[in-house]
Amino acid sequence: MIEAAGALFRCLQLASSMLLIGGCVFLAIAGHIGLASRHTWPTRLKKTFPWLAVGLLLGLFGLLATTTAQATGVPENAWSPQAWVDFLQKTRVGLIWTLRAASALAVIVIVLYVRVSPPARWRYVVCASVATLPLALGSLASHSAAEEQAVLATVIYALHVIVASVWFGGLPGVILVASTTTTESSDDRSQAGKVLSRFSTLALPTMIAVIVSGLVVANRMIDTNYAGLVATTYGWLLILKLTLLAIILFIAARAKSVWVPSLGQDSDIAAAGGRKLRTGVRIEFVLAILLVIVATLLANAVPAKHDVIDYWPYPFRFSIDATWGDWLVRTIVLAGLVLLIIAGTTIVLGRKKQWETPWRIAVPTILGVLGLGASLYPISVQSYPETYRKTPVPFDAISIANGVELYAANCVPCHGPQAKGNGVLAKTLPRQPLDFLTEPHTAMHTAGDFFHWLTYGRYNGIMPAFGEKFSEDERWDLLNFLHANSRGYQSRIITPRILPEQPFMATPNFSYTAHDGSSGTLKDFRGRHSLLLVLFSWPESRDRLEQLRAASTTITGKNTAILAVPMTDLPPDELAAIVRNMPFPVVTQGAREISNSYALFRRTLSIPDLFGEGTRPKHMEFLVDRFGYLRARWIPNGDGTGWTDMTLLTQQISQLNQEGEILPPPGDHVH
Template sequence: METVLSLARGTAFASTAAFGGVCSGLALWRDGLESRTRSLFTTIASTAAFAGFALGVLFLTVRTVALLGKPPSAINFSDVLFIILGTRFGRAQLAALGCVLVGAASLRLLHKPGLAAIVSVLSLLMGLFSSHSAAGGTIADLVINIAHVVAAALWFGGLSALVVAMAHQSAARPEGPSRRLSGFSNIALPLMLLVVATGVTLAIENVGTWPGLVATEYGWLLMGKLACVGMALICAAFVRLKLLPVLKSEKSVPPLAMVLKTELAFACLVILLAGCLSQAIPSRHVEIIWPLSFRLDPAVAWRTIPGSRLLVIGGCVALSVGSMAAFVLGRAGMWRWATIVAAAGVGVGGAFALPALSVPAYPSTYATVPVPYDAEAIGQGYDVFRANCVACHGQRGRGDGPLANDLKPPPADLTAPHTTDHTMGDMYWWVSYGFPSSAMPGFADRLSDMDRWRVVEYVMALSLGYEARVLGPEIAAGQPWLHAIDFPTCSGVAPTENSKGESDGSAKLVSIFRDGARMQHLDQLMQHERDIARAGGVIVAVLPSPSEKIASAGVLRNVCVVFDLDHRIAAAWNLYRRTMINPGFHDDDLPPSIIEFLIDRFGFVRARWRSDETDGLASPSQLVEAMTQLRAEPEINKRGVHNH
């Protein structure tokens, strides 16, 4: 069904664009065309309009059946009327079909091909509003979509008209083909630049990531479309640089017709694939199932794969030798051998370098994590870890459990930096199906899907906590990397009602109190809350229980007070407690009475203070200065921990 829809949409677009292009050619070249050629133009335009209308009706019909979810025999007239008039898709398609009919009437009855061409473009724009890529976007996205569609339609339609005109050129006017080709070439160049620029922008918006380009239907269609655009551009460049200068001095150039038809064939493929793309769900909205056994990650591979430097050097040498040999053969006119040698150089170089630039990957490597990175999930993940993983990995996750000595290879140290070299999807796969070439079993049959994700989040937080030792009271400008652990805060402090506060542009000072003995620090913060608010900050105080002074949670003088009655918040954030002075390698250290974290507006921890260290807690003036510094930073990184 979806294949039929995609082909119908793409062919309808191509037919309507060809109709508009031929009508444009008829309007612009009317005086330079013989009567027989003008008649042929009219016939081709009428046929294209009929095909566009018929295919548009087919697309509307099939999509209506799919939207209603009923068998065709059960659909009545009111159902069809609801889809056509009651949905944006139906109204857009009805308007597009109406424009095609108006365009055909303008050509056949009014004999105004220019008006028909304008109406055909309107038809394509109306159809745009029923596509996935144009749905739910911003005004800027819509403008880019419109520019992309109009430029593509003008290019394809003009090319169609040019091919027809060149095939029926008048022998009495030898200068006509050269003039038409030169005029179209001058127009096609900026059109194609606009198509490519807007296409790249739309691709970035709809694909989002490289995995989305490689591992989704939308990405595959997009790569096919880009390949066809590239081939069409090669044909166009050959015509413009090689054939057009010859045509200006000679009456005919035999290869010209073939090259133009080849370009038109690739253009047809571009339009068909564009139709398929308009019906495909964009990659950023699709769960990615990684199809390869590896992924490119040079930074990790360079550190972890033995001999990776030699492999990369060998690949570069093979590529350089192949390139130089191909250049020499090309200068000697041996183009076939030059191509073979260049391809061999790329292949051998890739065979050497690829293993040194990639790491193992699994179907879930780029999976979207369905569990929020918050204190509740991390706490539940710790419960799962304690019940299932301690025997091998140990209470602290350092690979020193009771069974560790009998296992070959030994269990991994989950607190080591290598943990963050892997994606959370990698770890989810190992928890589910076991780690290759090790004694680690899979837990897919014992743990629920959510529990497996929760234990992965706990392990990630545990490892990040050991890396967080380098975090101190000073903010490293423009270098966020430690992801904040979320938890519910006060309504009104942040529209999302969580600790990160990414949506309201505020930095957050999270103060976690282990007991109620040092409430004077909270009093001091409350006395300076206006200065902190003017610096773009919000104070969130996490207390273990109500006190005589603060009996209920909520907003108290613009300070958010949260009661951590089950101690989940403190336990999760204590994973980030370690410093260079208090590394906590053996987990035998007590958390400080007060520990504070400064979170920027993008959800990253940027500074930390402990009440039991020499520097102690930050003064209000230091907090104001730090928050002012964070507010001045540009948008530097919004990647979430789930993408790590």
């Protein structure tokens, strides 16, 4: 009940603001024609302004009451003034509401002044400008304000709502002016045509701005989760909004190109055009009201990128990543796009050449259907109910290390010790196991796809089902290992020298406790320090650790932390010898998980390490930038002397320090 009331009040304040802004802009556009009009439509339009201003303030108070109840979880606080005051004083949303209410009071003052003052274009412009304040301030509490780059996102959202107000709020004025075309006076119809023509001229760039800004806002709310368009409440509301907008645009196009120009012609044509204009604009206004209601619900819905798709109801999905590598797919899709272009051309050509109606409909329709089929079918792939399920298990060292053990105990006979699809049983199977190491299967398929296969098996039992053998978390652990293993193969191009301004390899998070009592996670370094992660063996790494000990002041002075991780369990006496007077932390808890997961990033171009059990280097060092990306790596047995030249290492660190944020920090889960 509270949620429904909140949506109602939000819609009331939004519609009131939009109608007030658009009404003022319409009167300003009408200019001297509206001021000198013998008809009452300017006065009738102005009479609505005080009611709209009151509706705005009423909507804001209703919104305060319902938001207070929702925020406190106590429905009775909806009518408790003391709860309102507490909410206003203690929350950011309350501060924004206070500013909006103050601007709404200013709107009432300006509206009353405009209502009693002689008509003047500048007064309408001032009134419209002040009326934009509650909308602009309201954007500070929108979903956009909570996104990354919030300032830009909020400005775009505010622009979207304000330019939409110019169009939506001007429709009542269009209806009132269109009603004057019923008169027999050609002069009245001509004057009405001039006003409507001015509005149509402004409406075109306004609608372009609405569409462009709306697409930007929607794309930010969807991000890469385009499946959410047909599987979340936000997506369906967005599709409904776009459908209504498409119908409205069609009516507006007819009004601009046919009905409004007809008002300047002879009486019969002008009268017929006027009737169609009145009917069309009324329909457009009703659809616009529905559009505002849908937009209000959309603003309250969970953005698609944050919503959870636990169940995908369709047997297929579209994926460029999984299909575009096939040259036949690319050829068919491009042919389909050509057919769609031809279909659009035949629409214009049919109108220009005045084809008969059946041909004008049939030819573009057939070409369009064929083009859509050719464009979409080749990029469709099989999907499952779990396809878009988000993994609840983080992509971290603990999960990956568990996955390593699960894989070794259950998957090696078929997929091989390194997941290359070359296990001892591979050649005896009717279908060759997939190569999860060198082939990009983890990029081509979703995490949910893998989860489904692990749960139910694949290829009619050739790959067994593990749903009863593994727990749900264990299946996600195995998936995290496959992703880390694939990323490890991709990391073979990383060298002791960073690629400037090119972060691409996200690193698994980990947690640790060190000998000096410090503890934390890899994410703790983000935004603060780069990290030199040193995986060492003893005594093989003795000389290198001594070198790092001597250079630690120089390295940490360049805003880079050092964290040493033993690759094997060390006896207490050896560990004590290592950590004695060590100026940087040596991990004592969490080392096994860190070394087992980061050992997957051991391959280099010179030593791809693809066959057999694989070999683990005795020493590895990773340079992770302060945004969470692996930027450089030194493995002595593959990269030579490398960072034994401390000048080379400090150069790489200095170069990282000069870079700003290029990509947002990597996510905590695979997709």
